[in-house]
Amino acid sequence: MTKIVIIGGVAGGASAAARARRVSETAEIIILERGEFVSFANCGLPYHISGEIESRDALLLQTPESFKSRFNVDVRVHNEVVSIDRQAKQLTVRNLMTYEMYQESYEKLLLSPGASPIKPPISGINNHFVHSLRNIPDMDKILSNLLLHKPKHATVVGGGFIGLEMVEALRHLGLDVTLLELADQVMGPVDLEMANMLHQKLVDNGVDLRLKTGLTAVDEYPIQLAEADNTGDYDKPILPHYHLQLALSDNNTLATDLVILAIGVKPETSLASECGLVLGPLGGIRVDEGMRTSDADIYAVGDAIETADFVTGNPTLIPLAGPANRQGRLAADNMLGGDKKYRATQGTAICKLFDMAIASTGLNEKSLLKQNIPFEKIYVHTASHASYYPGAHPISLKLLFCPDSGRILGAQAAGIDGVDKRMDVLAVAQRAGMTVHDLADLELTYAPPFGSARDVVNQAGMVAANVLLGDEAICHSQDLHALTAKQIIVDIRNPGELTAVGSIAGAMNIPLPELRDRLNELPKDKELLVFCQVGLRGHVAYRMLIQHGFKVRNLTGGYKTYQMVNARF
Amino acid sequence: MTKIVIIGGVAGGASAAARARRVSETAEIIILERGEFVSFANCGLPYHISGEIESRDALLLQTPESFKSRFNVDVRVHNEVVSIDRQAKQLTVRNLMTYEMYQESYEKLLLSPGASPIKPPISGINNHFVHSLRNIPDMDKILSNLLLHKPKHATVVGGGFIGLEMVEALRHLGLDVTLLELADQVMGPVDLEMANMLHQKLVDNGVDLRLKTGLTAVDEYPIQLAEADNTGDYDKPILPHYHLQLALSDNNTLATDLVILAIGVKPETSLASECGLVLGPLGGIRVDEGMRTSDADIYAVGDAIETADFVTGNPTLIPLAGPANRQGRLAADNMLGGDKKYRATQGTAICKLFDMAIASTGLNEKSLLKQNIPFEKIYVHTASHASYYPGAHPISLKLLFCPDSGRILGAQAAGIDGVDKRMDVLAVAQRAGMTVHDLADLELTYAPPFGSARDVVNQAGMVAANVLLGDEAICHSQDLHALTAKQIIVDIRNPGELTAVGSIAGAMNIPLPELRDRLNELPKDKELLVFCQVGLRGHVAYRMLIQHGFKVRNLTGGYKTYQMVNARF
Incomplete structure (x- = not known):
């Protein structure tokens, strides 16, 4: 009979307790939680404040009583662990209701203390408001x-x-x-x-x-x-x-x-560091792939730990519920004799903001630059489903990929409809080690209310593959701000579009339908930086012009991306 | 200069023409379409009939004029190819407006004739109504x-x-x-x-x-x-x-x-078979991975051809828009000297029916049985997003997988919300060769309006992985109809649930919260077939009982799956 003590009873701790019981009916399992609640829906808190989630009780997923009856877990809320004696494998615990102190022994200890909100040391910060x-x-x-x-x-x-x-x-x-x-x-x-x-x-x-x-x-x-x-x-x-x-x-x-x-959270590591467990370079608890800390009998999961980044393998802090749950489950297996390994974390995440969603997975451009990782990027703006079916909205998608292999490094998307789906598809593709070529070939569900025969993700894959295969040379919005005398900008949209949404200063305008007949207006000794609204017609123009002997690049994501890059707030 | 003639100007043919022009500015490209329209949205037709898509024009994606101005493609609607002379590389064409016949030569020919509705030879079928x-x-x-x-x-x-x-x-x-x-x-x-x-x-x-x-x-x-x-x-x-x-x-x-x-479609193969091209065993045009027919200068794409099934590699007919578009693009590349290869088709598809969606990818159980392919199956019924956030609806998901490797063989899902997303995730995972173990570890977008920390697909992966790892033995609804004297059925739901939705005749009821205290009521010499509402609590009960020395199996998908299996219409 193994005695498992879990410090912290929310995402990672609660998952670990439930899993541990399923693995071992005989283990003694104790959760020590200094707060009043275990296993509550912390991701739901803002939505109860707004009133969208009406019932406060809906946020309480499990109670100490339900844990006891279903999983035979001894849940002690209002019980704070004060210190860990690793030699004696003994915890000093304070009951916050009675202020009594007591000792609790463990065979395996799981730290799931979470992270705490950062509170900067500024004057007046402790105000009740x-x-x-x-x-x-x-x-x-x-x-x-x-x-x-x-x-x-x-x-x-x-x-x-x-x-x-x-x-x-x-x-x-x-x-x-x-x-x-x-x-x-x-x-x-x-x-x-x-x-x-x-x-x-x-x-x-x-x-x-x-x-x-x-x-x-x-x-x-x-x-x-x-x-x-x-x-x-x-x-x-x-x-x-x-x-x-x-x-x-x-x-x-x-x-x-x-x-x-809401300026961020920092890993709760006071107990861990006080008892001498090794912390990582980012200040989180260091664990191996099996969620073991530097003490073989102490495991740690969730927001308090550092995991490996999926792309680089470097340590990273990922305070997200999904990883915490998986880590808790895995730590439970390993505390009970298993040898499961946690895989690196992509940090796939999404946020709703009014009617919009924004989501990301993998590394962003800022991190790639900071870490000197070579990358190329493309943008597409594609309807969330068949544009002729009501309710379609454009999804703006940025895809970051390795310029040699085409491996997916990261992705970001925003829009009103279908953002979560596309990011999930990309997160799976990245985890599977797929390249942008594979994205072009994905077979996704299509009917007019749900997608397009060529989905947003297919489209992004095709655009990126064109770049990799040399079928298209692209430029970026920044390039248009550093024009040399050897470059001109060509806007191939229709005049009505320019009137409606504006254009780029200094660009000449030849609408795509007229382009083939007006090639003689374009110089062959200069590089043509062509653009359309979202990049698709620009590709058609690029292919036409390059074959007629022009030097060309197409603005990836078109004028819409240009506007996103140059917006000022 | 290559002369390409394309027969049929809808999905595959239109994609091929546009791609061919992007690849070669100099190629001569002709589309011969016997109908009045090219590149129309045939998937949208029912929705214009219903009035949901208001404008008929919205269904016309391209016109002969837009094809000409953007892609310099000679689109001839109302032009029907009557025969193909492969030796002379010559087509006989009938202009359906003037009834004039003419000859058109080709260097490369692409057949994209589509499929035609099956019209059974029954009395009165040609009625105008x-x-x-x-x-x-x-x-x-x-x-x-x-x-x-x-x-x-x-x-x-x-x-x-x-x-x-x-x-x-x-x-x-x-x-x-x-x-x-x-x-x-x-x-x-x-x-x-x-x-x-x-x-x-x-x-x-x-x-x-x-x-x-x-x-x-x-x-x-x-x-x-x-x-x-x-x-x-x-x-x-x-x-x-x-x-x-x-x-x-x-x-x-x-x-x-x-x-x-609407009893189905059959590949349009009359032109192909009359000129002696080889057809496949299912009656579609046979093509190789490069979309070449048995004549090296004739290619074929779309609903008229047979492709390889993703799981078995066997020929299959997949009349879907997504594959047709990809095949068209690829055939264009190859007609112009490329050597691209089409990958096998999963047949990922979705259908909206009132407020419900149903989707599938890969093989279904019927095909697996017919082809004697070993499989196991599990069911989950999981909320489309955090159940405490408004608008969550259960998704019923069936996952078919290889009982040895855990490789995904197929998946089916139905529900009111989020079905398309889960099927896309599974389609990508299947294409990537992932196993059910990988599904459990997928990092998907999570915020309460979009998903759960443990998503439907994660859940399905965990359940299937438990079966593969021997952490759970499951039974299926059929097993409950063929009980031996050595088996009893145990319903571990709460009495209120039984009253609300019914139970299975002959099942004894011990609610899960009481189970650990009432083990003595259960026989050790019989196999216990336990079930709950969707299978999750049944797993907890299974783990408890197996460790206490009982013989047990858990009904996968629980009572909800049992009801689906036993519904009669």
């Missing part, structure tokens, strides 16, 4: 703030997943919202031009977006009664007209009623 | 029939893709609809228990579904004037109260106003 959102009590505090103080303006600090979800939730509730983001873009996992689609969506939804702007201090205004509240009616509770004054990194100030801090 | 639906004129005829004759009752013969889409379209328009299907199920690509979900959906939507029932004769009723029409008002056009009387294979008759014949 400044919230993080990581668990049910955090959510309850925000909800009671909303209910009691009826804030009119909220400030969200940080434009990652939780920040964006909270912006949407608060707008949904009718608040005015300012979003502060220190970087030049929200949603770090995607590149700037893709994030610009989110920036536009935020602005379109009335969000006061402030990029390159940090929070430097929080001040309270004194409580003031407005005239209208001076009714002399003592039975009527007086709502404090509470306001915070925020100091910002651009030296502006901002009056607000409520702050949501 | 009996329609097929394959092209724009067919659609126009049905629309004018609907407009002029205001039919109240329609009969659709055949429950494949077009049949089901037409049933929905006609119901959408308010007609009473009878669906005749000779087989015991609609939608041949999926197995009976999956098709039963469609049968239920048809019945729920007021369709008069008649399985195992064929059409044996069509008779006209004489035109009769109803009392109310005898107004003496001669200016008022008299709507004929037109009725057909159908004779059915079960000796019943059926009065109807309109018949849609």
Whole structure:
């Protein structure tokens, strides 16, 4: 009989406990959770705040009682592990309800402590009107703030997943919202031009977006009664007209009623480091492929650990629910004598923002540049399903691939419909080691309400394969800003399109249908940088021109990508 | 300069022409199309009939003029090829507008004639109120029939893709609809228990579904004037109260106003066979991997050809738009000196039926049985996204896999939300040669509106992997009908569930939360066939019982699959 103790009862810990029981009916399994809840749906918290998920109970996936009856697991909430004695294989635990301390031994220990919200050491940050959102009590505090103080303006600090979800939730509730983001873009996992689609969506939804702007201090205004509240009616509770004054990194100030801090999370490693377990270079707990820490009897999973990046093999921190669940399951097997190996993490992720979704997998361009990994990139903007069937919306897809092998390095996509599907397809293809050539040949479901005979992903694969095979030379938006005297820009769209959406300064215009008859207007001693709206007609023009002896490149993703790259927020 | 002639200007032919021009600016490219239209959206036809696609023009993707201006392709509609002289490399063509005949030479010839609707030789089938639906004129005829004759009752013969889409379209328009299907199920690509979900959906939507029932004769009723029409008002056009009387294979008759014949298509091979090209065993044109027929200068693509099945390598007929497009592109490359190879076809497909979608890829159980290919199968019924977020619906997924290697042989899924995404993921995984173990580890996009931390496909992979690894022994619904004295059925659901949805006759009930305490009620000398609602709790029970020394199997897919298997229509 193995005695397994699990510290932390949410995603990774709860999965491990359930799996451990399925593997061994005789193991003694204890979950020590310092919070009140185990196995709650932390990804659902913003949606209960917004009211879209009506029932708070819906977020509580398991209770200590259900764990006991179904899995015979001893779940102790409000029990905090204070220290780990690795020699004695003994834990010191504090019962947070009674403040009693006790010892608990283990044979195998699993650390699933998660990550904690980063709280920068700035003046006034501990104000009661400044919230993080990581668990049910955090959510309850925000909800009671909303209910009691009826804030009119909220400030969200940080434009990652939780920040964006909270912006949407608060707008949904009718608040005015300012979003502060220190970087030049929200949603770090995607590149700037893709994030610009989110920036536009935020602005379109009335969000006061402030990029390159940090929070430097929080001040309270004194409580003031407005005239209208001076009714002399003592039975009527007086709502404090509470306001915070925020100091910002651009030296502006901002009056607000409520702050949501969402600038990221850091691995919870205090217990691990205090007992001498080895941490990795990024500050997460180091584990091997079997989820073992530097102590053979201690395992760790979830947001607290470093895993290997799928593309580079380098350590990475991936605070996502899917990997945490799989790691928990695998650690349980291994604690009970198995020898399963965790595979590297792609970091596949998605975020909803109003009616849009944005998703990514693998590495982005920023990381590839930083790590000096050679890559090529292409863009397509293709309808989510047959364009003649109602409800189709363009998906903007960026594909990053190895310029030699065509192996998929990463992908990003944004749009209103079908983004999750395309990213899933690409995530599977990347994991399978497929190349862009394989993408062109994928056989995907097609009927007009669901896709196209040539799907977005097929299209991206064909475009990338054309580049690899030398069937098309492409240029990028940046190239159009650094024109030499030997280059000219040719816009091959129809005049109506130029009027409707604009063009690029200095570009000459020859519509594609006239191009073959007007070749004599084009110089053969210059390089023609051709573009259309999304890149497809540009390819047709490229093929025509190159065969007629011109030097040509086609702007990948066309004018639409150019606009994404050059948008300013 | 190569002269390429393409016979047939829809999916495969149009793709080939566009690609050929991109590859060669100098090639002479001619499309001979006997119909009025090229490159139309034949998959959209039912949706224009229903009115969901409002504009008929939306179905016309390219015109001869746009082909000419963009691709410099000579498109000749209403031009029918009468014969092929392979020795002389010469075609005899009839202009269907003038009835003039002329000769056209080719260097490379591409056959893209498509497939034609099967019209059984039964009495009265050529009635004007009996329609097929394959092209724009067919659609126009049905629309004018609907407009002029205001039919109240329609009969659709055949429950494949077009049949089901037409049933929905006609119901959408308010007609009473009878669906005749000779087989015991609609939608041949999926197995009976999956098709039963469609049968239920048809019945729920007021369709008069008649399985195992064929059409044996069509008779006209004489035109009769109803009392109310005898107004003496001669200016008022008299709507004929037109009725057909159908004779059915079960000796019943059926009065109807309109018949849609949708019993399948057969490859258009008359030109090919008349000029001596080799046909395959299924009656399609035989081609090699480069799309070459038995004549090195004649290529063929699309619904008219046989390709290799992805799983078995055997010839198969796959009349789908996606493969036709890819084949056209590839044939163009090869006609112009390339050496591209077409990969085998999985037959990935999807069909919308009212608010439901059903999709499949690879081989189904019927084909595996017929071809004596060893397989195992599992079922899961998992929410399309986090169940606590609004709009989640269960997806019923059947996974067929090799019992040795775990290689994916085929998959089928049905549900209201997210079916296309899961089938695409599985189609990519199958094409990549992944096993069920790989499915368990896939990293897919997850946020509550889009998926779950453990997605439907992950779940299916885990269940199948458990079977392969011996972590679970499963039984199937059929096993419960052939109980021996050494077996008992144990329903581990809660009493409320039994009351709500029923149970299996003879099953004893011990709810899972009580199971560990009531083990003494179970016999050790009998095999316990346990089941829950969808199979997950059954797995927990299985693991518990097997470790306590019981002989056990868990019903894969649980009671929900049992109901699908045993539904009768």
